[in-house]
Amino acid sequence: MTQAPQATNAGSAACPGSAKALVFDYRQAANPIRHGLTEPMREHRWGAALHAHGPTAVLPLDLSAELGCEGPATSPALSANFIRILAGEAIEVSAKATSQLFYVWRGAGSCRRPADGLGNEFNQPWNAGDLFVLPAGGPARLEASAESVLYWVHDAPLLSFLGVTATQPRFEATHYPGPWLRQELETLAADPSSARSNRLSLLMANRDLPASRTVTHTLWAMLGLVPDGAVQPPHRHQSVALDLVIDCDPGCATLSGSELNGDGTIRNPVRMDWEPGAAFVTPPGLWHSHVNESGRSSMLLPIQDAGLHTYLRSLDIRFS
Numbered sequence: 001m002t003q004a005p006q007a008t009n010a011g012s013a014a015c016p017g018s019a020k021a022l023v024f025d026y027r028q029a030a031n032p033i034r035h036g037l038t039e040p041m042r043e044h045r046w047g048a049a050l051h052a053h054g055p056t057a058v059l060p061l062d063l064s065a066e067l068g069c070e071g072p073a074t075s076p077a078l079s080a081n082f083i084r085i086l087a088g089e090a091i092e093v094s095a096k097a098t099s100q101l102f103y104v105w106r107g108a109g110s111c112r113r114p115a116d117g118l119g120n121e122f123n124q125p126w127n128a129g130d131l132f133v134l135p136a137g138g139p140a141r142l143e144a145s146a147e148s149v150l151y152w153v154h155d156a157p158l159l160s161f162l163g164v165t166a167t168q169p170r171f172e173a174t175h176y177p178g179p180w181l182r183q184e185l186e187t188l189a190a191d192p193s194s195a196r197s198n199r200l201s202l203l204m205a206n207r208d209l210p211a212s213r214t215v216t217h218t219l220w221a222m223l224g225l226v227p228d229g230a231v232q233p234p235h236r237h238q239s240v241a242l243d244l245v246i247d248c249d250p251g252c253a254t255l256s257g258s259e260l261n262g263d264g265t266i267r268n269p270v271r272m273d274w275e276p277g278a279a280f281v282t283p284p285g286l287w288h289s290h291v292n293e294s295g296r297s298s299m300l301l302p303i304q305d306a307g308l309h310t311y312l313r314s315l316d317i318r319f320s
């Protein structure tokens, strides 16, 4: 004779004879993104003071306690960090990740990484403004010839959630020299079609990843110039943005919120004021817009998990 199911939670029932099996009334479980279950994401900001002084170290932008996941994690899928390296010193960095992105915010040095699973070594000098990406593989050694600060984003939190280890490099380690990126941005700014644009941006891509047009198969990176006087119309996407402010004067900010007003502006926006070297998080699905009232152009580097969302066909990017 079977026992009557036991209630363990409002709207749920346990299964007699199967310790883990449980069912929920659809209405109790259809949207578990709420406080106490799967925590919703909130905006967050870190000032440049975080990496202005101190010894050689990795400084994680860790929201794992808030997210209820293994840390360090800045979003459910990604971990953003600053790496401070004193002149003449080195640090070994390692992440159980499919993709690692490094942006040199200031300084100079080199990166050495032994051959990955495809037999590719990476020995690369870097300077301020350079960006480089590494696929799955072993630790990388960063040596600094001048005091340096790098922004480092990887997808270890995603792999940790899946309970997997990355074994197969999906792209070749790639270096994007800063002078080349700036030159391409200047070329874009000089194009007549850019004259009235309030967004001049380059999306980093890789010949190994023709379908997604992203910097790695999970990560997306944009070098964006926000001209003086720009008030961008809001847009939104399901990817999370981990933004680094590269350069600005006071008067630049990102506004975000869940709803639009009738005129297309964001209702009751949260304002993230920019500062060179600051980082901030834009949660998934929020309308957001960058504004510049500073008197000169500013530069932003958003990193997103939009490579992954593109593959899943869940990016859902929309413009107001």
Ligand SMILES: [Fe+2]
Pocket: 235, 236, 237, 241, 288
């Ligand atoms: Fe965005």
